[in-house]
Amino acid sequence: MNKANKTALIPYSLWILLFVIAPIALVGYYSLLDLEGNFSLINYQTFFSSIYLKMTLSSFWYAFLVTLFTLVVSYPTAYLLTKMRHKQLWLLLIIIPSWINLLLKTYAFIGTFGLSGPINAVIKLFGLPEQQILFTDISFVFVAVYIFIPFMILPIFNSLDKLNPTLIDAARDLGASPITTFRRVILPLTMDGVKSGIQVVFIPALSLFMITRLIAGNRVITLGTAIEQQFLVTQNWGMGSTIAVFLIIFMVIIMLITGQKSKGGRVR
Amino acid sequence: MKKLSLSAKFYLAFVFIVLYAPIFYLVFYSFNSGGTMNKFDSFTLEHYAAVFEDKRLLVILINTVVVALLSALISTILGVFGAIGIVSLRNMRMRNILLSLNNVLIVSPDVIIGASFLILFTMIGIKLGFFSVLIAHIAFSVPIVVLMVLPKLLEMNTSLIDAAQDLGASKRDILTRVILPYIQPGIFAGFFLALTYSLDDFAVTFFVTGNGFSTLSVEIYSMARAGVSLTVNAISGLVFVVTILVVVGYYFVVNRNKGKVDKSA
Numbered sequence: 001m002n003k004a005n006k007t008a009l010i011p012y013s014l015w016i017l018l019f020v021i022a023p024i025a026l027v028g029y030y031s032l033l034d035l036e037g038n039f040s041l042i043n044y045q046t047f048f049s050s051i052y053l054k055m056t057l058s059s060f061w062y063a064f065l066v067t068l069f070t071l072v073v074s075y076p077t078a079y080l081l082t083k084m085r086h087k088q089l090w091l092l093l094i095i096i097p098s099w100i101n102l103l104l105k106t107y108a109f110i111g112t113f114g115l116s117g118p119i120n121a122v123i124k125l126f127g128l129p130e131q132q133i134l135f136t137d138i139s140f141v142f143v144a145v146y147i148f149i150p151f152m153i154l155p156i157f158n159s160l161d162k163l164n165p166t167l168i169d170a171a172r173d174l175g176a177s178p179i180t181t182f183r184r185v186i187l188p189l190t191m192d193g194v195k196s197g198i199q200v201v202f203i204p205a206l207s208l209f210m211i212t213r214l215i216a217g218n219r220v221i222t223l224g225t226a227i228e229q230q231f232l233v234t235q236n237w238g239m240g241s242t243i244a245v246f247l248i249i250f251m252v253i254i255m256l257i258t259g260q261k262s263k264g265g266r267v268r
Numbered sequence: 269m270k271k272l273s274l275s276a277k278f279y280l281a282f283v284f285i286v287l288y289a290p291i292f293y294l295v296f297y298s299f300n301s302g303g304t305m306n307k308f309d310s311f312t313l314e315h316y317a318a319v320f321e322d323k324r325l326l327v328i329l330i331n332t333v334v335v336a337l338l339s340a341l342i343s344t345i346l347g348v349f350g351a352i353g354i355v356s357l358r359n360m361r362m363r364n365i366l367l368s369l370n371n372v373l374i375v376s377p378d379v380i381i382g383a384s385f386l387i388l389f390t391m392i393g394i395k396l397g398f399f400s401v402l403i404a405h406i407a408f409s410v411p412i413v414v415l416m417v418l419p420k421l422l423e424m425n426t427s428l429i430d431a432a433q434d435l436g437a438s439k440r441d442i443l444t445r446v447i448l449p450y451i452q453p454g455i456f457a458g459f460f461l462a463l464t465y466s467l468d469d470f471a472v473t474f475f476v477t478g479n480g481f482s483t484l485s486v487e488i489y490s491m492a493r494a495g496v497s498l499t500v501n502a503i504s505g506l507v508f509v510v511t512i513l514v515v516v517g518y519y520f521v522v523n524r525n526k527g528k529v530d531k532s533a
């Protein structure tokens with residue numbers, strides 16, 4: 001293509017400058033400011049105190065649990081979906097719930113998990129006393145898993161769908177048991193899908209704040225909750241930015257671990 | 269193909285039920301004349317009437333749709349230009365740098381986008397409200413449009429452009445008569461995704477909206493924090509129907525386009 005197309009880059013480059021580079025730079029800048037607006041490393045000092053380190057660890061723990069359960073539910077689902085006759089249609093049916101507004105889905109669980117909600121009705125049917133399900137960490141993990149399932153299924157489904165079925169037949173013919181076939185053939189060949197699934201679940205799971213507030217009360221504090229708290233409640237933008245800086249660092253590390261080699265356009 | 273075993277069918281059915289149950293639960297109780305989500309008293313449409321009588325809620329609905337349409341439109345234009353610009357770069361290093369920068373906003377958690385935009389808008393002096401929300405939505409929708417359009421541009425045969433040039437087409441003609449029609453499915457997908465991004469966004473809007481302006485997600489959040497209100501259920505009933513219509517509509521449009529391409533090929 002020709003030079004004239006380069007002018008097309010001008011508005012786009014401006015967008016990158018203003019909304020990608022500037023915001024990150026500003027977050028970095030603010031993380032170095034104390035409450036009075038003077039330069040200091042006080043926020044970083046605070047971050048390495050035991051309270052924040054504990055919070056970071058628990059945030060990682062919950063994100064890990066959420067990702068693990070999402071993967072455990074999604075992989076078999078994706079696998080079975082590829083075996084269905086109208087698989088694209090079924091896939092669409094799995095994806096539709098992810099298009100319903102996130103807030104509404106979360107709100108649904110406030111009713112479902114409530115003291116007189118249907119889950120407790122089932123519990124009482126078995127003659128057990130009613131349980132406080134809402135505002136516990138179990139309910140938080142459950143709702144988060146529920147929300148992330150479609151996002152995990154999609155990349156795994158795509159990689160399974162691309163898998164050449166003759167490879168599986170070959171493994172079987174060569175005497176591999178179904179478990180060996182799965183472990184040595186199917187899983188390694190679909191690892192890319194699993195990795196992108198983990199990527200799209202783990203990073204948001206670290207930073208969820210709406211679900212923690214609505215479902216977990218204040219029982220679960222993720223990095224996202226802490227950032228929101230610092231920015232909008234405490235109005236301590238410096239501390240909020242510092243946590244954001246660390247969240248960005250974690251994000252980059254996760255992307256490096258789960259990244260795929262062949263990205264970018266092809267050479268022409 | 270082998271038939272699925274019974275346990276496999278059970279498993280799939282279970283996943284589908286779990287995915288849909290909360291949504292149907294919400295919609296079911298939107299018809300409840302009692303005020304709670306626990307005991308169904310009798311059928312009523314009063315909660316739907318309440319949605320349409322609530323002027324404030326209607327304004328918020330209109331806000332949400334206006335922001336979604338405008339941001340999708342503007343980000344599609346920006347994104348298409350961006351994708352064309354990226355493809356025009358011969359330097360692979362530059363291209364990859366731009367692509368990486370492009371993906372930053374896609375992988376960034378909403379909280380980071382929201383917080384950093386809040387700092388940005390405060391610094392530049394943009395008043396928090398309609399415009400800050402609109403700009404934020406445009407900003408985070410641009411990269412997805414680029415990603416949808418880029419593959420189409422890359423698979424396009426450059427000899428098409430050479431041919432148009434040889435036949436005397438101006439640069440403008442090449443753009444509007446050759447490139448844009450070819451990448452149209454990508455543009456369409458980008459616009460659609462930008463639309464859903466905007467409609468679905470809560471966290472970014474929550475950060476950059478001021479006191480006077482609210483979108484549906486933010487409003488539902490404050491209503492849900494106050495406790496159960498069947499008006500929210502009625503809203504979810506409406507949202508569910510609209511979502512299904514849009515998805516089915518999109519599905520048909522895309523398949524029709526595919527059919528066209530297949531036939532012409």
